[in-house]
Amino acid sequence: MSGFSLSEYLTKFQTTDRESYPRLQDPSRELNVIIDQLAVSPEQIDASPDSLEALIDLCHDFPHLTPKLQTQLSYLISSSLSNLSKDIKANLSSNVNFTEIGGLIPQWKRHLEEYGYLIQVLLTFLQDELHKVSSQSTNLNRSAKNSKNDSANVELFKRDCNQMENLLESITKLLEINLSKIFQTTPEKDLFIGLFTRPLFVLLEIEPVTKVSSLKMFIQRILAMCVKNHGQSSSIQSSLMTNLTYFLHLSVFNAELLKLLNDEYNYPQLTEDILKEISTRVFNAKDTTGPKAISNFLIKLSELSPGIMLRQMNLVITLLNNSSITLRCSVVEACGNIVAELAQDPQTMEHYKQQIAVLIELLEERFQDSNPYVRTKAIQGCSKICDLSSKFNKSKAKFTSLAVRSLQDRSSLVRRNSVKLLSKLLLKHPFKAIHGSQLRxxxxxxxxxxxxxxxxxxxxxxxxxxxxxxxxxxxLIEEEVEQDEGQCRTELEGSFNKSAELxxxxxxxxxxxxxxxxxxxxxxxxxxxxxxxxxxxxxxxxxxxxxxxxxxxxxxxxxxxxxxxxxxxx
The missing domain is CATH 1.10.287 (Helix Hairpins)
Incomplete structure (x- = not known):
């Protein structure tokens, strides 16, 4: 089918009421016909004028299909896309002259767009169903009467997650292709990749989905590949910041995604850009979700990627001037986490010695913060440092005097944590080497x-x-002066040699x-x-x-x- 226009189909799908799509009379028969066609080759998707339309109609009618047909349809599309992606990647990676395969590129592009559209339709319907199931389960949890309905929802959730997993796996294989060789312009490529990223970010709004480890892994890998290999850093950054602003449960997910980008894809730039944007963000005084979500994100990121966060800490520290107590607490806690993580490795600690000293000094300054919660976070950060096997003897001496002073704090929370810190300092004091642990x-x-x-x-x-x-x-000097001046030169030389040796x-x-x-x-x-x-x-x-x-x-x-x-x- 040569007349397929991705932008037209996509616009029509986004503007049409999904309940208005016509029901198919015999979806099982139509699906079997298409399965036979695609079993020959995934490129047979538009072999006849009606085959692609029949497949699109099946996808549009996905919510009304039986569970068995839904599973068959999602598996057919995901496996066909995976096979097509493998073939295209093999051809592009071979040593064949590009001019020899240049004639196949328009055909590959059309097939990828067709499968991409079908994937997007299925992702959209599956995420709608997952959202519905999740909300029903939440309501059912409040009343324990409908256990039968609840178990049915659990089975439906699992089945939808399995189908979603197959679709996401096929997308990872697709993203292994060098799409810049197939999509000649950036807008075309961005539109195509958006077929997968937009539904995924909507899917992430469903909290139970982020708790399914296999789904979470595939989503993070897809987003990481889009950033690293397909130039989607700017759009992904915008979506991540939106998620951080409105969804508390995505704080940990985003931190884990950035760690994956840094560790496996060697791309720390997105983390640095997000930290720069966070440091300049101004929050509404009535906004509680945004500061709390970003605080959780900063704390988790300081645990997972302390080295990257340390490089941007001079910007993050500006959040200490923010009116939000939650943000200030998170920055102080992040300082303690970074020191605790980096100090575990002696070589890393030596490399970041000066920066670690600056962070410890910042913790000591926060003992005098105007807010008791921030002061408490500073004390808890010092406690983490005291747990380390690394020696911070000078810092521990300062921690001791600060903790003693904090025992007179007006807040009982600060006083209680000061007592905890002193107990830890007393147990792990550095004066055990010579005379034992007794301190009389x-x-x-x-x-x-x-x-x-x-x-x-x-x-x-x-x-x-x-x-x-x-x-x-x-x-010796006086004795040397009184020596006989009439001795021969040889005797003098011998004497000088003996004197020199002596x-x-x-x-x-x-x-x-x-x-x-x-x-x-x-x-x-x-x-x-x-x-x-x-x-x-x-x-x-x-x-x-x-x-x-x-x-x-x-x-x-x-x-x-x-x-x-x-x-x-x-």
């Missing part, structure tokens, strides 16, 4: 005094050694002594710093015990329980 202040002060006295005695020994060396050097040996010994002294001094100085840090930490804990003891009289039950746990631990 008097003992550590004795350790400090011992190291300081050892340092002083070592310094005196070094100074006396230097004085002795100076005396020996002066006597000086070399003395210098080596002196260097060894100096290096040994330097090493001992450095070790002692480090020990003193270590003991001072430990004593400072112990004093902060003592201060916290006093403050937490007062929290035992709190009216908040959880706060009292956390305080009791800490006091038992301390």
């Amino acid at each position: 202040l008097s003992e550590w002060e004795e350790y400090l005094k011992g190291s300081e006295s050892q340092l002083n005695s070592t310094l005196k020994k070094v100074e006396s050694q230097e004085t002795l060396n100076d005396t020996i050097e002066r006597s 000086s070399r040996i003395e210098n080596e010994v002196e260097n060894i002594n100096t290096a040994t002294n330097t090493s001992v001094l450095m070790k002692l100085k480090l020990m003193i710093v270590y003991y001072k840090d430990a004593i400072s930490f112990i004093k902060e804990i003592h201060k916290s015990i006093e403050l937490i003891s007062n929290l035992l009289f709190s009216k908040n039950r959880n706060e009292v329980l956390e305080s009791m746990d800490f006091l038992v631990l301390a």
